[in-house]
Amino acid sequence: MAKPIAVYNDVHKSFGEVEVLKGIDLEIAPAEKVALIGPSGSGKTTIIRMLMTLEQPTSGTIVVDGQYLWHMEKNGELVPANEKHLRQVRGDIGMVFQHFNLFPHMSILENCMVAPINVKGVPKKEARQRSVEMLEKVGLGDKLDDYPSQLSGGQKQRVAMARALVMRPKIMLFDEVTSALDPELVGEVLEVIRDIAREGEMAMVLVTHEMDFARDIADRVVFLDEGRIAEQGTPEQVLENSESERLNSFLSRFRS
Amino acid sequence: MTWNWNYVVESLPAIFQGMWITLGLTIACYLFAMLFGFVWTFVRRIPWRPLQMIIAFIMEFIRSTPPLVQLFFLYYAWPMVPYVGLTLDPITVAIIGLGVHFSTYIAEIYRSGIESIDKGQWEAATALNLSLKDKWTKIILPQAIPPTIPMLGNYLIIMFKEVPLTSTIGVAGMLHMANNFGSKNFAYLEPLTLVAVFFLVMSYPTAVLFRKLEQRMNRRFDKNNPTGKIDKGVVT
Ligand SMILES: Nc1ncnc2c1ncn2[C@@H]1O[C@H](COP(=O)(O)OP(=O)(O)O)[C@@H](O)[C@H]1O
Ligand SMILES: [Mg+2]
Numbered sequence: 433m434a435k436p437i438a439v440y441n442d443v444h445k446s447f448g449e450v451e452v453l454k455g456i457d458l459e460i461a462p463a464e465k466v467a468l469i470g471p472s473g474s475g476k477t478t479i480i481r482m483l484m485t486l487e488q489p490t491s492g493t494i495v496v497d498g499q500y501l502w503h504m505e506k507n508g509e510l511v512p513a514n515e516k517h518l519r520q521v522r523g524d525i526g527m528v529f530q531h532f533n534l535f536p537h538m539s540i541l542e543n544c545m546v547a548p549i550n551v552k553g554v555p556k557k558e559a560r561q562r563s564v565e566m567l568e569k570v571g572l573g574d575k576l577d578d579y580p581s582q583l584s585g586g587q588k589q590r591v592a593m594a595r596a597l598v599m600r601p602k603i604m605l606f607d608e609v610t611s612a613l614d615p616e617l618v619g620e621v622l623e624v625i626r627d628i629a630r631e632g633e634m635a636m637v638l639v640t641h642e643m644d645f646a647r648d649i650a651d652r653v654v655f656l657d658e659g660r661i662a663e664q665g666t667p668e669q670v671l672e673n674s675e676s677e678r679l680n681s682f683l684s685r686f687r688s
Numbered sequence: 689m690t691w692n693w694n695y696v697v698e699s700l701p702a703i704f705q706g707m708w709i710t711l712g713l714t715i716a717c718y719l720f721a722m723l724f725g726f727v728w729t730f731v732r733r734i735p736w737r738p739l740q741m742i743i744a745f746i747m748e749f750i751r752s753t754p755p756l757v758q759l760f761f762l763y764y765a766w767p768m769v770p771y772v773g774l775t776l777d778p779i780t781v782a783i784i785g786l787g788v789h790f791s792t793y794i795a796e797i798y799r800s801g802i803e804s805i806d807k808g809q810w811e812a813a814t815a816l817n818l819s820l821k822d823k824w825t826k827i828i829l830p831q832a833i834p835p836t837i838p839m840l841g842n843y844l845i846i847m848f849k850e851v852p853l854t855s856t857i858g859v860a861g862m863l864h865m866a867n868n869f870g871s872k873n874f875a876y877l878e879p880l881t882l883v884a885v886f887f888l889v890m891s892y893p894t895a896v897l898f899r900k901l902e903q904r905m906n907r908r909f910d911k912n913n914p915t916g917k918i919d920k921g922v923v924t
Contacts, residue, residue, distance in 0.1 A: 486811055515820070522817050533812035537830050546826060547816035592812075599816060 435498070437462045437524075437602055437635050438483060443492035445478055452478055454659040456492070460603065460635050467646035467667070468639045470656035471682055476639040479656070480605040483637070484527045485518050496521050497602060523551075526601030530608045532588040534580040540567065540591045541576040544598050552599070559598075566594040570624050586617030590624055597628070604628070606638040618642070625649070643686045647671050655679050692878060699869050699879040706865030707886060713782055713861060714848045720787030721847070722840075725794030729802070732795070747792045756853050759785040763857040782854040790847055797839045801832035834905045841898025845891050862886060 436459040445453040453475045460466055468476050481487040483494060485501065493510075494501040503510040504517045513521075535543050544563035548554040554562070567573055570590040580588055589609055596604060606625065610618040622645050629636060629649045640646055646653055646667060653670040655663040663670055663679050674680060732743050750758070762785050767775040776784070805828055813823040855864040866883045870876035 484811075484815055486814060519817055519819070522814075525815075527815040529808060529812065529815075531808055533806075533808035535809065535812070535827055535831075546822075547818060550819070550822045550826065551817045596815070 434461055436460055436495075437464075437497055439493075439495040440479075441493045441495070443479075443482065443489045443494060445475070445482065445487065446490045451490075452659050453489075456661060458654070458661065460637065462602070463633055463635055465629055465636045465649055465651050466638070467650035467653045468637060468656060469641070469643070469646065469653060469670075469682075470662075474656045475659045476656055477607055480527070480607055480637055480639060483603070484525055484605055485522050497524055523599075524602040525605065526596035526599055526603070527605040528589070528592050528596055528607070528609045530612050532580075532585075532592045532612075534588055534591055534595070536580050539577050539579055540572065540583070540594075543580070543591060544595045547595070548598050562598050563594070566598050567591070569597075569627070570594045571620070584617060585613045586620045589613065589621045593621075593624060593628070601634065603635040603637065606636065606640070608639050608641065611641060641686065643671060643683065655682070657682075692875075695873070695875060696878045696882065699866065699882060702865045702869045703862055703879060703882050703886070706860055706862035709859065710848075710851050710861040710863075711890070713779065713854065713859065714844070714851050716783045717786040717790065717847055717851065718844050720783055721790040721794050721843070724787060724791035725798055728791060728795035729798040732799070747795065750789060751792045755786060755789045755850060756856065758789055759853060759857055778854065778857045778859045781857060782851070782859050786847060786850060786854070790843060790850075793843060794840070797836050797843070798832075801836040802828060804835065805831055837905060838898060838902045841894070841901070844898075845894055848891060848894070849887065 438458075438460040440456045440458040443453060443456040444451060452473075456475075456479060458479075468479065470476055478487055482489050483496070483501070489502055493503060499521050500510065500513070501518070501521050502513050504513045505511075534540070535546070538546065541560070541563055544566060545556070545559045548559040548562060549556055564573065564576065567576060570593055572587060572590055572594070575583065575587065580591070583591065592609075609625070610621050613621065622642065625636075625638070625645075626649055628634070638646070638650070648667075650667050652664060653667050654661055655670055655674075655676075657678055663674055663676050670679070671683065674683075728743065728747060732740060734740070759781060762776065762781045763778065767773050809827055809831070810823065813827045818827065851861060852863040855861055855867070858864075862883050866879035867876070870879045
């Protein structure tokens with residue numbers, strides 16, 4: 433395996449008294465597509481939110497592209513990261529949320545341009561061009577000046593992907609990005625993710641309940657159960673040939 | 689006692705003179721309250737419990753004491769306090785007294801505006817790696833401010849109506865001037881009626897103005913949002 437792009441090392445997370453992640457060890461290779469599956473409440477969202485720096489691990493370390501995420505080295509010692517350090521490492525990571533979280537006071541083009549301009553100092557003209565290209569790629573080239581409230585859920589989610597992609601992250605995180613959508617809109621969003629995945633160079637971690645989709649695009653499927661990684665392997669190993677009772681009873685809920 | 693139009697005309701110059709003081713003082717108090725409201729709002733956001741509790745207590749204290757008592761305290765009692773005591777002129781006392789009093793209400797408005805923003809907005813801004821300054825100026829405040837405008841307008845009118853309280857510490861505002869004029873001539877009906885009419889004449893257009901501003905804001909959102917649907921991140 434090439435030098436991993438992200439490494440979780442014995443990561444624990446508690447909310448108050450409740451330990452929701454009980455020692456996560458996980459390595460993600462560059463360009464690897466990882467599907468994260470598991471019952472509701474098993475800690476999937478928390479795992480990726482820690483990588484996005486939205487939730488701080490209680491203990492353990494996360495390394496992104498060779499750099500500690502939540503720690504920094506000072507006089508040879510590991511100390512908690514400050515915001516400056518977080519900002520520097522976070523630049524490699526992008527995320528798409530279940531509820532889109534578009535900025536409602538900005539047109540969809542502005543939604544895409546705000547970060548390249550203000551975070552990366554990309555000149556306005558170039559940011560615009562990159563954003564237009566990305567919005568065209570997700571099939572919204574004719575909606576540049578629309579506002580989020582004018583779009584369907586599927587369209588909103590495609591804008592959210594374009595907005596994250598213009599920042600050119602090395603890892604993209606997807607948290608159940610289709611589960612807030614009407615069933616007839618799920619397909620268009622999965623199609624876009626499939627396209628992105630095919631292009632290859634970006635690592636992706638997808639929390640999903642779409643098992644066929646996971647089988648289709650994932651290099652590896654990770655099954656999370658009660659805050660631990662219970663099974664992992666190729667889609668065939670995990671989704672079809674596992675002996676684990678917990679996993680099979682979980683999977684049986686998705687078979688009709 | 690009959691209504692005397694000549695007397696009305698005679699009293700006008702004094703009342704006008706007081707009116708400028710009242711208006712100027714209202715605006716000064718309001719600006720002070722808006723600025724100081726920011727201070728409360730941001731100090732309160734510092735994530736340190738003891739400080740938050742102290743600030744909450746002070747704000748509650750200021751809010752539950754009558755503004756008149758606060759003015760009297762600042763004007764008459766403050767100069768006698770050892771070491772920190774200061775004698776201030778009536779206008780300064782008025783600006784600080786009413787300004788601080790109302791800043792606690794204004795701070796509450798700011799807070800409600802900021803807290804009405806979904807935490808997903810903050811998270812998306814973090815995911816895009818925006819700086820703290822950009823999060824505030826580009827994402828949060830542009831959404832938080834417009835809905836607070838009608839409430840902020842209300843407070844301008846409320847403050848305008850409280851400014852005559854400062855007459856008690858000798859600020860020569862409209863009420864003060866009318867009262868003096870009345871006592872000189874032993875006839876209060878005309879000057880005091882004029883004061884009431886002036887207050888109405890000022891308050892009403894201000895209220896209308898803010899209503900227009902609010903409608904303007906709404907229209908701005910309408911243009912963005914011809915379907916009239918409100919984006920709560922929910923499915924269509
Ligand atoms: N901010 C929070 N405060 C308290 N408990 C939380 C918080 N976020 C998540 N949890 C709890 O942590 C557990 C794992 O949540 P989550 O990572 O969202 O699971 P999943 O995404 O697999 O459904 C759940 O029991 C959830 O209630
Ligand atoms: Mg979840």
